[in-house]
Amino acid sequence: MIPRYTTPEMAQIWSDEARYENWFRVELAALIALENQKEIPAGVGQKLKHEAQKINWKNLANRALEIENTTRHDVIAFLSALEEVLGEDSRWLHLGLTSSDVVDTAFAYSLQKSALQIGQRLTALTKILFEQAQKYKHTVCLARTHGQAAEPTTFGLKLLSFAVEMQRNEERLQAAIREIAHGKLSGAVGNYGNIDPRIEEAVMLELGLVPEVVSTQVVPRDRHAIFFGTLAVIAGGLERLAVEIRHLMRSEVAEAFEPFGKGQRGSSAMPHKKNPILTENVTGLARLIRSYAMAAYENQALWHERDISHSSVERVIAPDATAVLDFALLRMTQVMSGLEVDAENMQKHLDATQGLIFSESILLMLAKKGILRQTAYEWVQRAAMNAREGQGDFLSNLKKDTEIKKVLAAKDIDEALDVKHHLRHIDAIFDRVKR
Amino acid sequence: MIPRYTTPEMAQIWSDEARYENWFRVELAALIALENQKEIPAGVGQKLKHEAQKINWKNLANRALEIENTTRHDVIAFLSALEEVLGEDSRWLHLGLTSSDVVDTAFAYSLQKSALQIGQRLTALTKILFEQAQKYKHTVCLARTHGQAAEPTTFGLKLLSFAVEMQRNEERLQAAIREIAHGKLSGAVGNYGNIDPRIEEAVMLELGLVPEVVSTQVVPRDRHAIFFGTLAVIAGGLERLAVEIRHLMRSEVAEAFEPFGKGQRGSSAMPHKKNPILTENVTGLARLIRSYAMAAYENQALWHERDISHSSVERVIAPDATAVLDFALLRMTQVMSGLEVDAENMQKHLDATQGLIFSESILLMLAKKGILRQTAYEWVQRAAMNAREGQGDFLSNLKKDTEIKKVLAAKDIDEALDVKHHLRHIDAIFDRVKR
Amino acid sequence: MIPRYTTPEMAQIWSDEARYENWFRVELAALIALENQKEIPAGVGQKLKHEAQKINWKNLANRALEIENTTRHDVIAFLSALEEVLGEDSRWLHLGLTSSDVVDTAFAYSLQKSALQIGQRLTALTKILFEQAQKYKHTVCLARTHGQAAEPTTFGLKLLSFAVEMQRNEERLQAAIREIAHGKLSGAVGNYGNIDPRIEEAVMLELGLVPEVVSTQVVPRDRHAIFFGTLAVIAGGLERLAVEIRHLMRSEVAEAFEPFGKGQRGSSAMPHKKNPILTENVTGLARLIRSYAMAAYENQALWHERDISHSSVERVIAPDATAVLDFALLRMTQVMSGLEVDAENMQKHLDATQGLIFSESILLMLAKKGILRQTAYEWVQRAAMNAREGQGDFLSNLKKDTEIKKVLAAKDIDEALDVKHHLRHIDAIFDRVKR
């Protein structure tokens, strides 16, 4: 857990006490299922359930960790700690189970919970992105490719691209949740040697999970690989948005700004600074989440029915990757809802191109008049490059070009430079986005 | 392209000539759509389509690459090369298109094609895994956790686990294909400034792709990140299988062997060697595919409406990752269909444990008799550890243990050590797998 | 910080209080240097140094973090917290400094300290590896390539290979420390706009660091990339050793064992299990450390004179990567010093090959008698493969082979199968290792 980048919700999901409580949740569900099959005395389940309400899980966690120092086995330590609290009846716990039945199933339960938490943040960010896209739907600004002024667009359309990416991420997260929401109570090597498959079914139903159709000692780790890979891709989407804002906030661009808190200071040395520290922070967090995915990928090829090498990796990356992503989503939501937009500067940058951004329109107009693309390109490039080097402005260069003026009237040229025409499909794009 | 690890099918999909032919495919579809909208003279489409049948795409590729040396722009070079071959009418090509409309759409087309090729290999491997699983359904062998003898299982169940993982991979690949099968003809910055969205629709229909709902100059790269991430997870599954075979083929285990070709030599120095080189090779290939995914993840955060940094990455990883995976799938299919299994050795290793692998059954039997888990565990561990250290065998140790014999009769103990009982659910597991 | 995998030493180095204390260390050194240059009143340095001895750094850390909630700037918050404690004189702190002067220099100081801690562990592990190598210098065992019995070797030589790799790692770590031990007090953009380079020199001397020859606002991040990359390679060496032990501890191999604690339990379900959990754990930790390196690599390309995206990454990976490596080194040292070796089993596996492991010696003997390699290979392979398939044993097959016996006498063959001859260079290898 990384306190600085962990929300309270995630801190709770991945706390020691939550882990032990979830282990008990699995153990109790298994015990009740056994009881229903008359394999153990009637009434034990209800009794233990009742007793367990009094357990202080934080204390139990501490006691279990203490015992683990001797046994060097976490589940055995947990069961011993439980025995101390629940007494004789606890002997009916863990019957026919192997540690991984408990640990891996509870792990799936926590991963699912953390993913649902991420899902809520994702939905909040998607919502604000759609709202802001709508708000700036017709705010004209420069689209840039290669960091160069390209053609006009609207700031709303820019934002819509991110909103729709986040929608895709919502779907991907749902798929990742379906992947990860599998538990197993199939015993030490996955073949139900000492347990009935119906116990597994009952427990999974109780926990909202699906029984793994063929498990080894654990749920196979391709599921986790896909899960952490999906988190990395969502983080990559946040990074793309963060980088966009950082660019727009550059001193020379100054078209959009992440919110700057009251009392906030940009630099200890330079009192004039307002820095995009929130989006820079998210850019770094994306690198972290990406790197966690690599470790998850390496976890796939466990030996035979399992080795435990994945465990140390997952102890770290499961809380860290989910918490950092949750935090980054929250942060970007704050950035996007507090975003300051300078539409005047946007217009200023459009104007500064002096029409160059319509070079394609002129090119096309020439092409439609039957000029060969190659030739038309050379004519328009000539007018543009001269303008870029300070010889006349693009518009006049076009109009006075000996060859162009044989084909295009000045009026045609003026028409080609109409922003409204260029942006006539914006509404249609917005309309076709499904929400 | 990595000739050593590229199948002919993949070599074709990613050849220069295929790339240019696909670009033309996009250009022609766009031209025909324009013609249908009466934006260009009727009949041009049919004429160019007819002319194009005569094109030698290899020659055209070479000529285009030659021109690119001057223009330093691949699509412009391609159009010039086309103009040389198709003459005057080629002026109607690329009208209102930006390079990325062509290149990115054709790229999606090729990625989809390569993924379908991978899909076929995956299906072949899945099939052989299911067949082998069925064949060895009741071949008893040792399940191992932590590389240690754990409990009995069947070799078929082992294989079933891989078969079912490959089934999951088939589904994931389908999802990845849906992700990647998106093209765009939305112009230089994604807002259809000089092109009608209906042209895009018509072109995508023709190519079997879906129009990207909001594109920039390119299809957003989160789609590619998910795609290459999925390839990495599939490769991780192959690695798990490869590592399993490598373990089983160890000299001391010798339970299963990858096929050894006639005339094959294991070592230039040691004529006695039969080495698992095919599965070791696949283990390495998985590392490659995993690493390509990292590069794809870093491609997501392009600047503004796009920068071209992703392009050099994709030129390499798109052919290499798909080809290497295709090759690795083919190789593992050969390994699994030619797999030699030594059931006698499997049995020998079961026997060598002298019943230790049933320690859980004894533990459970004691627990059901009401012995506290903690206590029962100590009794059974004592009998087991003595046996491991050469003091008696496990079975006799159990039977003569003063405390155990108060609770369990020798007959009970013999019963607990019955393999058949342990494996009673194997058929049920096989039955519940959906195909 | 990952409590489970963090030693007390590392917990201290990366604690909040240590961070603030180190910041103060830099600030005070700078102040004293300014005082020496007569830029601030004489005596302030001694006075603050004296005052600071009373500071409870834990309390100060908490107060600073509290203030940061408003200022959203960690160094400004720290200075404010200091002001509250040190009063008026604290005005002379941070004069001409930018936050990064303090933070980045203190960071280099902590990284160096953590690397020195790692260095101590590395030395301890190297030492035990050399001792164990010496101890088992002449304990004959099987060398295995591709997991297959290859030729005889000694267990000491195996260990020597790891000892020498750790020696290489000691050198690499020293190089990495030299890389990372650079600080900067060059002001907001690295050109000493408001500070004299001599202040930087004095501060670095005081902290045992080297001034960065050309810095931006920060020390350039290629240094950190190399540093974390080096940690990954050291971790990879631990992984190689861990995997070796895991293989040797397999039930079927049983040649060496990691120590098994008194009271330890292998499995909650199977009381007979002794699992290599320590080495499996280290295998996973290596994956973590490897993945952290990737994030460090992505930190290199900061924008212009710096953006702060590297910071969130480093807040996590600096403590986590160094602590996890420190822990893994300690763990492997415990494993290697408590290693149990079963020399009888080693001999058993040598015997089980029935001479096959000397196939190269026979091949060479034939070659020296003038038989073409190709031909000799076929003869020996034939004898070996027949033996592998149960037709005779290798030795008899060789002796009765019609063609071989034309060239080699039975006596020659017996000679070729002499382990002593094979291992005649072991002492020489040990002798040439420099310590």
Place this chain on the structure above:
Amino acid sequence: MIPRYTTPEMAQIWSDEARYENWFRVELAALIALENQKEIPAGVGQKLKHEAQKINWKNLANRALEIENTTRHDVIAFLSALEEVLGEDSRWLHLGLTSSDVVDTAFAYSLQKSALQIGQRLTALTKILFEQAQKYKHTVCLARTHGQAAEPTTFGLKLLSFAVEMQRNEERLQAAIREIAHGKLSGAVGNYGNIDPRIEEAVMLELGLVPEVVSTQVVPRDRHAIFFGTLAVIAGGLERLAVEIRHLMRSEVAEAFEPFGKGQRGSSAMPHKKNPILTENVTGLARLIRSYAMAAYENQALWHERDISHSSVERVIAPDATAVLDFALLRMTQVMSGLEVDAENMQKHLDATQGLIFSESILLMLAKKGILRQTAYEWVQRAAMNAREGQGDFLSNLKKDTEIKKVLAAKDIDEALDVKHHLRHIDAIFDRVKR
């Protein structure tokens, strides 16, 4: 090999024919050493050396690959192909060697060669960076942190930072070459079972390599991990430089430009575009090289005395990583030698800040007058933020601030805003760089 990103030099180093020629180089050196030890007939070495001069290595490569289809073992195939050409005497080749003796030693030879090639490019880039740094030593421009105008600096100092980083990379490359330049002729499992260590010594001397002090069947892969990690860090340095140029070339910044070829076209749709495609390309190439390092890291933990999983990885990444880096270095050298600099725009951006970039100087001046840092900060931030929001300019705001003017005279303020003062240490920084 990636033809698009492979220079002719690298294509040669990694060609099939070079590989086989290098294998022969090792074999011949070993044979001559054996001859010198009188283990084989005198004169064979000279004879084979003479014969080998006639070998067409391309043909031999093809024949060897053909034979490999049957033997599935590359070195055995190579020896057979050699036998066909060199006849009877070839029987003395490979005596006492194992394939890896040849392959791994030749691999080290090629890696070293490719690294030396990279070293030459690195030196060329470093040289041009120093020259350009010198040229623009006093060209004043804006330093930017967080993408925000920070303080004045010079363009030469910016470049010096990259020049010095490349110097560091030269040193790192030398260290990496020392790491990788190790070969081994220690036989099948590394203990010289059938070969004399003096043969190894002689061969390494001949090839310019160092004998590995303790090898397994191969040179240990920590050396390769360090090597490819170093390439990744060098690539990260190129990326930092490429990103700097891309930023400076943005339409709104327009301070420096990568060269734009005659006849070059920026966009197929927009004739006005001049795009930083070279530096964007290098940005992508860095991602590739980084990802290759990950695969190299995973290669470390080979099983026992070696498994061959590293081989497929290295077949790809060795040529690809070195070639791509060589290409990227060349490309950045071209960019930096043809760099166009617009010093007027640089000045324009400095002016546009209206003195804000000197806020630190004012702050310091106030501090030296005894104003508490906190208070001074608030005063200066107030003047700055008002200016940023269009209320007066910074200079006037400062001068008319009721509190500031109690402490600072207008003259003091003017002085604090002097660029020359700010840049007074530039020469000293340049002077202290060692070349």
